[in-house]
Amino acid sequence: MADAPQTGKPKVAFYWCASCGGCEEAVVDLAEAILEVVGAVDIAFWPVALDFKRRDVEAMEDGSLAASFINGAVRTTEQAEMAQLLRQKSKLVIAFGACAHLGGIPGLANLWDRESIFRRVYLESPSTDNPDGVLPQVRYEDDGRPLTLPGFFDTVRTLDQVVPVDYYLPGCPPTPNIILQAVRALLRGELPARGSVLAPDQALCEECPRKDSKPERLGLVEFKRPHQVLVDEGTCLLAQGLLCLGPATRAGCGALCVKGNMPCSGCFGPTSRVRDYGGKALSALASIVASNAGEEIVRIFQQIPDPTGTLYRYSLPASLLRRRREVRAA
Amino acid sequence: MRRRVTIDPITRLEGHGKIDIFLDEQGQVERAYFQVPELRGFEKFAEGRPAEEMPQITSRICGVCPTAHHMASTKALDALYQVTPPPAARKIRELVYSTFMTEDHALHFYFLGGPDFVVGPTAPAAERNVLGVIARVGLEVGQRVIAMRRRLRELIALVGGKAVHPVLGLPGGVARRLTPQDQARFQEVAGEAVEFARFTLKLFQDVVLKNSDYVALIRDDAFTHRTYYMGLVDNRNRVNFYDGRIRVTSPEGRELTTFAAADYLDYVAEHVEPWSYVKFCYLKPVGWKGFVDGPDSGIYCVAPLARLNAADGMATPLAQEAYEEFYATLGGKPVHHTLANHWARVIELLYAAERMRELANDPEIIDPVVRTLPTATPRAGVGVVEAPRGTLFHHYETDERGVIQRANLIVATQNNAARIAMSVEKAAKGVLSGRELSEGLLNMVEMAFRAYDPCHACATHSLPGSMPLVLRLRDRQGNVLGLLRRDHDGRVHRT
Numbered sequence: 146m147a148d149a150p151q152t153g154k155p156k157v158a159f160y161w162c163a164s165c166g167g168c169e170e171a172v173v174d175l176a177e178a179i180l181e182v183v184g185a186v187d188i189a190f191w192p193v194a195l196d197f198k199r200r201d202v203e204a205m206e207d208g209s210l211a212a213s214f215i216n217g218a219v220r221t222t223e224q225a226e227m228a229q230l231l232r233q234k235s236k237l238v239i240a241f242g243a244c245a246h247l248g249g250i251p252g253l254a255n256l257w258d259r260e261s262i263f264r265r266v267y268l269e270s271p272s273t274d275n276p277d278g279v280l281p282q283v284r285y286e287d288d289g290r291p292l293t294l295p296g297f298f299d300t301v302r303t304l305d306q307v308v309p310v311d312y313y314l315p316g317c318p319p320t321p322n323i324i325l326q327a328v329r330a331l332l333r334g335e336l337p338a339r340g341s342v343l344a345p346d347q348a349l350c351e352e353c354p355r356k357d358s359k360p361e362r363l364g365l366v367e368f369k370r371p372h373q374v375l376v377d378e379g380t381c382l383l384a385q386g387l388l389c390l391g392p393a394t395r396a397g398c399g400a401l402c403v404k405g406n407m408p409c410s411g412c413f414g415p416t417s418r419v420r421d422y423g424g425k426a427l428s429a430l431a432s433i434v435a436s437n438a439g440e441e442i443v444r445i446f447q448q449i450p451d452p453t454g455t456l457y458r459y460s461l462p463a464s465l466l467r468r469r470r471e472v473r474a475a
Numbered sequence: 476m477r478r479r480v481t482i483d484p485i486t487r488l489e490g491h492g493k494i495d496i497f498l499d500e501q502g503q504v505e506r507a508y509f510q511v512p513e514l515r516g517f518e519k520f521a522e523g524r525p526a527e528e529m530p531q532i533t534s535r536i537c538g539v540c541p542t543a544h545h546m547a548s549t550k551a552l553d554a555l556y557q558v559t560p561p562p563a564a565r566k567i568r569e570l571v572y573s574t575f576m577t578e579d580h581a582l583h584f585y586f587l588g589g590p591d592f593v594v595g596p597t598a599p600a601a602e603r604n605v606l607g608v609i610a611r612v613g614l615e616v617g618q619r620v621i622a623m624r625r626r627l628r629e630l631i632a633l634v635g636g637k638a639v640h641p642v643l644g645l646p647g648g649v650a651r652r653l654t655p656q657d658q659a660r661f662q663e664v665a666g667e668a669v670e671f672a673r674f675t676l677k678l679f680q681d682v683v684l685k686n687s688d689y690v691a692l693i694r695d696d697a698f699t700h701r702t703y704y705m706g707l708v709d710n711r712n713r714v715n716f717y718d719g720r721i722r723v724t725s726p727e728g729r730e731l732t733t734f735a736a737a738d739y740l741d742y743v744a745e746h747v748e749p750w751s752y753v754k755f756c757y758l759k760p761v762g763w764k765g766f767v768d769g770p771d772s773g774i775y776c777v778a779p780l781a782r783l784n785a786a787d788g789m790a791t792p793l794a795q796e797a798y799e800e801f802y803a804t805l806g807g808k809p810v811h812h813t814l815a816n817h818w819a820r821v822i823e824l825l826y827a828a829e830r831m832r833e834l835a836n837d838p839e840i841i842d843p844v845v846r847t848l849p850t851a852t853p854r855a856g857v858g859v860v861e862a863p864r865g866t867l868f869h870h871y872e873t874d875e876r877g878v879i880q881r882a883n884l885i886v887a888t889q890n891n892a893a894r895i896a897m898s899v900e901k902a903a904k905g906v907l908s909g910r911e912l913s914e915g916l917l918n919m920v921e922m923a924f925r926a927y928d929p930c931h932a933c934a935t936h937s938l939p940g941s942m943p944l945v946l947r948l949r950d951r952q953g954n955v956l957g958l959l960r961r962d963h964d965g966r967v968h969r970t
């Protein structure tokens with residue numbers, strides 16, 4: 146950026162794709178510590194706050210940004226273009242948060258395609274009054290006035306399916322704690338091997354306050370849904386029959402959901418030894434169900450009403466299940 | 476020759492917004508479009524998910540106001556399972572909600588809306604940001620805002636597990652009870668929050684109301700629309716963020732209707748335009764008449780100003796006092812001035828903090844019974860709350876296992892989308908028509924949507940910088956005639 150102060154401090158960029166803004170909130174939740182970050186780097190691009198003009202990024206020398214932190218999945222043509230542009234200008238690209246890392250909750254849209262999403266939203270929703278079947282258009286002339294919208298891809302992608310990614314900060318959103326550790330590691334030049342996820346490489350159960358009540362052998366005969374039972378605040382949730390994904394999930398958040406007396410839903414994704422989060426979660430569950438009879442196993446697993454949406458809550462676009470389909474813009 | 480002015484991008488709720496303005500040969504604004512270039516499709520991918528997961532899934536619609544989605548969703552689950560939460564659970568929900576509203580409104584005032592007033596709409600853009608606010612009101616206040624926010628967020632996490640995307644809500648109650656130690660913590664912070672809100676109101680009075688230029692700006696016709704107003708009210712027609720009936724008042728200030736959340740489809744409809752991904756809501760009984768205001772047009776408004784207009788008063792004493800002063804100063808009800816949203820927001824900040832204190836002091840809130848287990852077969856449920864940015868509807872239909880078959884969501888900004896679009900157009904007409912474009916005029920167009928659209932909250936937390944803008948002048952063939960840009964440091968360049 147032409148006008149960035151020439152302080153010699155490393156320049157970084159923040160950008161958001163298809164995300165909710167929670168990752169930006171997490172940065173702000175650094176609270177007083179944000180002063181440390183702002184003091185150590187020049188934020189050269191942050192659309193929500195600073196100079197967000199694309200042409201200024203285009204004018205930067207390639208590789209002149211020390212790092213770009215990009216959050217959100219890639220849903221539209223505009224997001225894909227910005228990810229490519231930032232990749233070109235940055236030494237490091239860091240996928241920030243579950244959506245950029247694994248696809249996140251917006252990635253659940255991959256259970257459908259663009260057409261069915263549009264149909265539901267613009268034609269079928271009970272409050273929508275659209276007798277002429279109008280749909281948003283990438284290019285539209287309103288009485289001679291040309292208007293454009295970004296294209297909407299059929300498939301949601303993770304950031305590394307669009308551009309090469311150097312590091313990943315997991316979580317929906319990443320906690321202030323792991324953000325700060327990552328920024329410090331970056332500033333000290335103490336980053337691990339490229340491709341690493343910047344969080345502890347062990348299962349969440351290891352840092353869970355209920356760990357001691359988790360039995361060696363769980364032997365579950367039934368799964369319960371959180372609204373069906375009164376949940377004991379002290380006991381391992383899995384031992385209570387609740388589908389806690391702690392055993393399949395990477396540590397780092399400090400077991401926040403469990404502290405709120407609810408099961409972990411897996412937002413930190415898998416540890417480095419796992420290729421497919423949902424597959425790992427399923428095998429973890431299979432190993433704790435106390436039955437060898439086929440029919441009974443089927444009955445037990447039928448108590449999980451939405452295996453795909455539950456086990457791939459944050460990781461459908463990154464999974465082996467993701468649609469293999471030509472990505473095309475509207 | 477017709478000219479086109481593009482403001483792209485502006486920031487808004489999730490990602491980007493864009494404004495396209497078309498000027499005629501005389502330089503008069505002919506038409507302006509407020510476009511939302513994004514969609515994620517939650518209504519569709521909710522299908523097949525277990526209903527009890529919806530409070531977590533839909534909170535990912537917005538990480539700035541996740542608590543609002545979480546709460547509307549949880550209330551939709553109560554309706555779906557036909558279950559009433561025990562009193563302590565209901566109060567814990569409202570306590571967390573009041574804490575969230577306090578935090579969110581305070582931030583908007585200091586970091587987003589505030590700079591335009593505390594520093595001044597025509598002040599150099601380099602100063603018109605949170606640093607300028609701090610320079611004006613003192614570093615101590617800046618630190619107080621950061622610390623206050625941190626403490627409020629810690630309380631949300633204490634009960635909800637996470638501050639961003641809490642996990643508190645279940646049909647029939649909450650996941651976790653409040654201990655006496657938790658209560659003491661809430662009491663302490665709530666007391667500080669009320670003081671903080673009073674201080675903020677005083678600041679607003681001193682800085683804005685004692686300045687006749689600002690008062691004139693608030694009253695300016697370029698920022699005025701006579702529309703319907705919508706907001707939740709309690710059984711005495713007072714503002715309520717968490718619960719109640721939805722009241723709609725007319726541009727003349729008369730009650731059009733009051734309805735229960737479950738009946739929303741009789742009153743609210745959405746219109747589609749081919750040039751935006753956002754749908755435009757209107758009142759079904761009045762109908763869609765295009766982007767026009769007045770009693771014949773179904774366009775309505777939500778969020779702080781609308782809530783005050785739709786209600787008869789505030790349920791807490793200090794907020795009620797402030798409410799009366801508001802209408803006395805601005806010439807009675809209803810107030811149609813968009814920029815009065817900022818003042819209304821501070822009044823609501825005071826209400827949220829007072830309500831937080833009331834609930835924190837309620838002895839029943841530590842009752843350990845916080846769940847009623849659902850037994851009925853789920854079918855359909857509608858939940859509504861007032862998000863900081865306005866009325867928020869969640870509507871689910873499930874099969875007998877409680878798996879979502881259909882979902883419909885009407886979020887706050889959607890309710891406001893038509894009026895925001897009109898406001899941008901009217902401000903553009905009022906301030907750009909026939910004039911030499913300048914940075915000050917840019918900010919005036921910006922102010923027209925900023926009053927509604929505080930989902931720039933992320934931007935507002937950042938330390939340096941104002942909102943950068945680019946204005947491109949084009950002829951009808953799309954050739955760029957000139958470019959006006961305002962940088963992060965507030966400098967304006969013309970090429």
Ligand code: SF4
Nearest residue numbers: 350353381382389391
């Ligand atoms: S399964 Fe869940 S509750 Fe149990 S120890 Fe692991 S993270 Fe904690």
Ligand code: SF4
Nearest residue numbers: 398402409410411412
């Ligand atoms: S407990 Fe699980 S779902 Fe909750 S924040 Fe931690 S990793 Fe994410």
